[in-house]
Amino acid sequence: MKFSQSPLLSQGLPAWRSRLLLLGLLAAFAVLGGWSVYLQGFNSVFLQEKGASRYSRVIELSATRGRIMDRHGDVLAVSTPVKSVWAIPEDAKLNPGQLRALAGLLELDVRELARKLGSDADFVFVKRQIPPDTAERVAALKLPGIHDQREYRRYYPSAEVTAHMLGFTGAEDVGQEGVELAFEAALAGKPGSRRVIKDRRGQVVEDVESIRAPQDGRDVLLALDAKIQYLAHSNLRQAIAENRAKAGGIVVLDAKTGEILALVNSPTYNPNNRVKLAGAQLRNRALTDTFEPGSTLKPFTAALALEAGKYRADTLIQTAPGRLTIGSATIHDAHMHGMLTVAQVIQKSSNVGAAKMALSLPPQEMWAMLDSLGFGSPLKLGFPGEVGGRLRPFKKWQPIEQATMAYGHGISVTLMQLARAYLVFARDGDLLPLSLTRLELPPAEGRPVFSKQTAHEVRAMLEMAVLPGGTAPKAQIPGYRVAGKTGTAHKIESGVYADKYIASFVGFAPASDPRLIVAVMIDEPAGAAYYGGDVAAPVFARVMAASLRALGVAPDAPGLQASLDSPAVKESM
């Protein structure tokens, strides 16, 4: 029987049955429609995220820190990738054999390793900054709960030679000292990230979008000359050992541009291995420690006296009887010299002569001169802990203070400030700002402090100081004309002058057309000699001679032989 002929069909069904069915179907459609509106309209963001998380990943893109190079492009600091091994202690359940294998690879003590993995922290570093190939062997052990991550480690090939100049970075490759800190903004890279699609095997198959492009840090080209830096470092180390001194520093400046060619301190440290690091080693003395400069300040007093028009280079000053009483205090010369010209006061470093010149000048002018030379205010090179030294306001000066300041007491300076101030004599009386980075163009003209004529006259006096009859014949260099000044000062300990000394020498060469300024400071020489002319001047001569040769500066007095054996005039303190 065919379906169409079925007798059942002729039987009428109640109308409500079909209506009910229709209603049921409509209701089902309404539920479907509502559900889809709910999914599409209200819940779509959550669902899309869930879907994307199945295949799309955000990858971190690391950026490298910029390199630090010297003026010739030689690398002084570079970051290279290393691995750090870390663990989730809860997952890292290792049997003793695995533990020994891991400890062996990482060169760790087994008990130490077990203690680390037994801690209840969520995350522990097992060992940081290991070579990538060691990390690969660790990964090959396939230990549970042990992971590695990529990090950067900074290396300093010149180690202790450039330690104070460059400083160092911390574990996160962020600058903490020196140039690393001063140029942090330029050196630091900005890590980026991008979204990609990964397949089942974890391989990236499509680049969706770049969220942030990684920015590598910029390279910094320093003014530093690695060769001169090394010469300064090795000569300073030798001088410290010979004089059994506590500390010391050398600064080398380019007199033409104000660039810092070398900065060394002793004691120093190895920035690649900072396990045993003491505070004394870290001190960047040339910038953070002030000292009373002593006689190295006399040339400025003389220059001001010449500038004021009250003295000429050949004006006679009575320094007999070798002492001068001002109020209740008396200042002394080491020797009685009698009548001296201004030039001889500098050459023989007479305190009485310098004090007499200073007392003829208004305190305000003297203060203005010292202030414009940069004493009393920090150099603002960006180094941590830079200090400005002490220069009291002139309104509070007593006459005795003005007299002692004439020969560098009652005022404190850093070695870098002192070296910079000598730019006025090495140049035509103008002062340049210092530069840590290599300058493409030399600065046009500095800020004038003294007139050209005064600068040249004082330069001639400074040349006399290193000749026989001066305080520093040991600063002579065969073939070159040298100008400079010694300084020997008592150290102040808890407010009183102690029987400890700071010997210094600041000078420049070739005197006919100065190219380099070298400043040497030796702290607490404990040998037989402690005068600047005996301790610091020979160091100056060695560093200067080798640096001039390294730079290929033509000798300006080819026939000149050094008369090193002529006795130094004892300088006054």
Add this chain to the structure above:
Amino acid sequence: MARINAILLALAVVCALATVSANHTARKLFTELEREQARSQALEVEWGQLQLEQSTWAAPGRVEKIARDKLRMKAPGPGQIISIDAVR
């Protein structure tokens, strides 16, 4: 009518296959790009390490030691330097 339909169908199939193949090529090229980028990064790292190595070998201290001890060189004395004027 049937012929046009057949042609359109064939066209659609060809387009679909072309899309598949283009996508595949894109992924292959992307993988290659990825590999090359990784290689360039590895080379960059190696360059940094080579620079480091060069700086270490060429450190003035080491050069001085070799010059003095091994090659028995020394700085010329005052009388041994002759300066000549530059030819203008």
